[in-house]
Amino acid sequence: MKKVLTSKEMQEIDAIAASHYDIDGLKLMKNAGKGIVSQIKRRFDDFINKRILIFCGKGNNGGDGFVAACLFFNMGVSVKVILLEKLINLKGNTSINAKLAFNLGVNIVEIEEVQSDLLQYNLGSCDIIIDALLGTGLTRPVEGIYKQVIEQINQSQKFVVSVDIPSGLDSDTGLLKGVFILADLTIGLALPKRSHLLFPSAGLIGELQIVDIGITQNIIDSQNLELQVTEEADLRNWFQKRSANSHKGSYGHVLVIAGSRGKGGAAGLTSLAALRMGCGLVTLALPESCQKTLEFHPLEVITVPVPETALGTFALSSKEVLLSHAKGKAAVAIGPGISTEPETVQLINEILPLIDCPLIIDADGINAIAQNKNLISKLGIETILTPHPKEMSRISGIEISKILKNRVEVTRQFALDNSVNIILKGASSIICQPNGMTTINPTGNPGMATAGTGDILTGIIASLIAQGFSSPKSAIAGTYLHGLTGDIYAKEESQTNLIAGDLLRTLPKSMKRILH
Numbered sequence: 309m310k311k312v313l314t315s316k317e318m319q320e321i322d323a324i325a326a327s328h329y330d331i332d333g334l335k336l337m338k339n340a341g342k343g344i345v346s347q348i349k350r351r352f353d354d355f356i357n358k359r360i361l362i363f364c365g366k367g368n369n370g371g372d373g374f375v376a377a378c379l380f381f382n383m384g385v386s387v388k389v390i391l392l393e394k395l396i397n398l399k400g401n402t403s404i405n406a407k408l409a410f411n412l413g414v415n416i417v418e419i420e421e422v423q424s425d426l427l428q429y430n431l432g433s434c435d436i437i438i439d440a441l442l443g444t445g446l447t448r449p450v451e452g453i454y455k456q457v458i459e460q461i462n463q464s465q466k467f468v469v470s471v472d473i474p475s476g477l478d479s480d481t482g483l484l485k486g487v488f489i490l491a492d493l494t495i496g497l498a499l500p501k502r503s504h505l506l507f508p509s510a511g512l513i514g515e516l517q518i519v520d521i522g523i524t525q526n527i528i529d530s531q532n533l534e535l536q537v538t539e540e541a542d543l544r545n546w547f548q549k550r551s552a553n554s555h556k557g558s559y560g561h562v563l564v565i566a567g568s569r570g571k572g573g574a575a576g577l578t579s580l581a582a583l584r585m586g587c588g589l590v591t592l593a594l595p596e597s598c599q600k601t602l603e604f605h606p607l608e609v610i611t612v613p614v615p616e617t618a619l620g621t622f623a624l625s626s627k628e629v630l631l632s633h634a635k636g637k638a639a640v641a642i643g644p645g646i647s648t649e650p651e652t653v654q655l656i657n658e659i660l661p662l663i664d665c666p667l668i669i670d671a672d673g674i675n676a677i678a679q680n681k682n683l684i685s686k687l688g689i690e691t692i693l694t695p696h697p698k699e700m701s702r703i704s705g706i707e708i709s710k711i712l713k714n715r716v717e718v719t720r721q722f723a724l725d726n727s728v729n730i731i732l733k734g735a736s737s738i739i740c741q742p743n744g745m746t747t748i749n750p751t752g753n754p755g756m757a758t759a760g761t762g763d764i765l766t767g768i769i770a771s772l773i774a775q776g777f778s779s780p781k782s783a784i785a786g787t788y789l790h791g792l793t794g795d796i797y798a799k800e801e802s803q804t805n806l807i808a809g810d811l812l813r814t815l816p817k818s819m820k821r822i823l824h
Contacts, residue, residue: 309537309538309539309542309747310500310518310536310537310539311528311531311533311535311536312499312501312536312537313498313533313535314479314480314502315444315445315480315501317533318444318498318499320531321523321527321528321531322336324527324530325527328527329527331522331524333400333401334405336521337372337375337401337405339519339520340372340375340521341372341373341374341375341379341405342379343495343519343520343521344372344469344471344495345379345380345383346519347493347495347519348438348469350517351493352436355436358385358386358435359386359387359388359433359435360380360388360435360437360438361389361390361431361434361437361438362376362377362389362390362437362440363389363390363392363440363441363457364390364392364406364440365393365441365442365475366392366393366397366398366399366402367402367443368400368401369441369442369443369444370398370402370406370440370441371402371404372440372443372471373389373438373440373471374389374402374406374408374409374414374440375405376438376440377409378409381412387414387415388414388415388416388417388430389414389416390416390419390430391406391417391419392457393420394418395407395416417430419453420453422453422456422460424460427457428460431464431466432464434466436466436469437468437469438468438470439461439470439475439491440471442454443471443475444472444473444479444501446476446478446479447478448485449485449486450475450476450487450488454475455487458475458476458487458488461489462487462490468491468492468493468514469491469492469494469495470489470491470494470513471495471497472495472496472497472501473494473501473503473504473513474488474489474490474491474494476489477509477512477513480502481503481509481714482503482505482506482507482508483509483713484508488509488512491513491514492514493515493517494513494514494517495518495519496517496518496519497518497519498518498521499523499528500518502535502716502748505537505736506736506748507735510735510736511735534720534746535716535746535748536745536747536748538748538750538751538784538785542785543788543789543822544822544823546781546785547823555588556589557589558588559586559587559588559774559775560588560638560639560771560773560774560775560776561590561774562587562591562641562771562774563591563593563637563639564578564582564590564591564593564641565594565630565641565642565643565646566578566579566592566593566641566643566763567592567598567602567644567645567646568598568616568619568646568649568652569595569597569598569616569621571645571646572594572598572602572645573645574644574645574671574760574763575592575594575644575645576592576602576606577644577763577764577767577808577809578592578641578670578763578766578767579767580608580609580767581763581764581767581771582767582770582774583608583609583767583771584767584812584815584816585767585768585771585772585789586775587638587770587771587774587775588774589610591610591612592609592612593629593633594611594612595613595614595616595617595620595621595622595623596613597616597620598620599611599612599613599614612629614626614629617649617651619647619649621646621647621649621651621652622646622656623651623655624651624654624655626655627655627658630655630659631659631662634659634665638665638666638775639665639666639668639773639774640665640666640667641668641767641770642656642670642673643656643670643671643672643673643676643766644671644672644673644766645671645672645763646673648672648675652672653675653676656673656676657677657680657683660673660677660683660687661683661686661687664688665690666688666690666691666692666779667688667691668691668692668694668769668773669687669691669692669693669694670693670694670765671762671763674695674702674703675699675702677703678703681705684703684728685726687726687728689727689728689742689779690729690778691728691729691779692729692731692782693728693729693730694731694733694762694765694766694769695730695732696732696762697711697732697733697734700718700732704718706718711732715734716738716746718732719732719740720744720746723744723746724740724742724743724744729779729783731765731787733765736748736749737752737791739780739783739784739787741780745780747784749784749788749791750791751788751792752791752794753794753795753803754803755794755798755803755804755805755806756790756811758806758808759807760807760809761794761808763808764790764808764811765786765790768789768790768815769786770782772786789815789822792821793814793815793818794814796817796818797810797814800814
């Protein structure tokens with residue numbers, strides 16, 4: 309997995325590289341410039357014939373831009389730099405590379421106030437714009453000349469490449485503050501930054517490419533960074549080839565406790581997802597009136613009828629039946645479609661502490677916990693909670709708006725405080741372990757914002773646990789595969805017509821991609 313950094317963490321890594329590993333900032337800047345050029349070459353077969361306009365600021369981001377300008381110039385590419393500062397005012401490595409560009413003969417235009425005609429002429433006569441204005445250190449909305457230049461770049465409708473992060477975006481929170489570059493391609497330096505992956509900013513960076521600038525892995529490992537992003541290669545290493553000498557008992561037995569009158573579909577989706585993900589057996593316990601409907605569909609699922617309330621929900625009297633069926637199971641998934649009927653809520657509160665295998669708690673299972681928050685302390689460390697932001701607000705007592713502004717920190721703190729694994733669902737789901745290690749999931753799309761997709765995720769995770777994955781790995785791999793399946797369907801069909809059942813049908817394609 310790749311580590312994901314804040315601006316401060318990146319600065320600390322740069323400093324350690326220089327002080328302990330003799331990797332100076334000038335070398336890192338030169339490598340960044342090379343990375344910019346390599347990505348332009350990758351993206352444009354005819355880059356040599358393109359007219360490139362580089363906007364540089366006074367900081368290190370601008371220094372990266374000057375290195376790229378020198379490289380392009382030496383390759384015979386038409387390149388011009390617009391510097392939002394005077395050359396004589398530049399400092400450090402940025403000044404060194406700016407002087408190199410000037411001495412080489414690169415056309416550098418210095419402006420300290422907006423000259424609209426000049427900007428419009430240069431924007432109109434280029435093919436590619438490189439944004440090397442501000443980088444990752446921004447903490448407040450852009451103002452003055454930078455604001456005006458960014459607005460004109462966005463109006464140009466040219467292909468825009470941003471260095472490290474589009475200028476104007478806060479690199480740490482994913483939140484939007486004032487104006488910002490709308491990039492077609494963002495070239496991240498060394499490692500991803502939070503706003504490459506957190507929405508809404510993640511939706512504004514275009515294609516993301518991370519380039520190596522010479523920061524070695526031992527430097528990264530020395531920092532004990534607690535935020536990472538899942539990569540497809542991680543999953544390939546986790547899945548083992550199945551033995552020819554195996555049987556259905558080799559791949560675990562999942563108990564699903566789900567459904568109520570009118571919501572039997574949630575129970576069916578969760579159960580089928582668990583089977584489709586590869587576990588050997590699934591037993592579905594559901595209210596007896598629902599069981600009559602689902603006994604023969606899905607055919608592959610064992611169904612168990614349990615006592616129900618007058619409203620067709622789980623009755624308190626079903627407690628012993630459910631606990632009996634939970635014995636010996638590899639995992640128990642509970643919550644989809646069970647309702648928040650008071651007797652059912654009481655049942656959930658009574659049985660959760662008594663189940664001794666890993667629990668995956670979703671939907672109304674989480675809403676039941678929200679009515680008795682002391683219950684969380686009685687859950688095992690292998691428990692996985694899968695709330696969306698509104699459910700997270702209910703169990704944490706934190707306002708939804710505050711959760712959305714601080715998704716990583718809120719989720720991590722909840723996992724630490726309550727010793728559970730938690731998946732805060734949404735665009736770029738956040739997965740946190742009881743030890744504080746936090747993972748951003750990069751897969752998924754808006755088409756998955758439809759009824760039943762969360763039930764599919766619950767089943768997938770339960771199945772992975774049944775097959776021997778740890779709870780953290782099940783949460784990480786399950787969330788990645790869930791989103792990847794939605795992405796594959798959206799690519800082959802569309803986001804708009806995606807329904808939960810499509811994920812069941814497409815999941816084998818995701819697994820084929822991972823396993824082969």
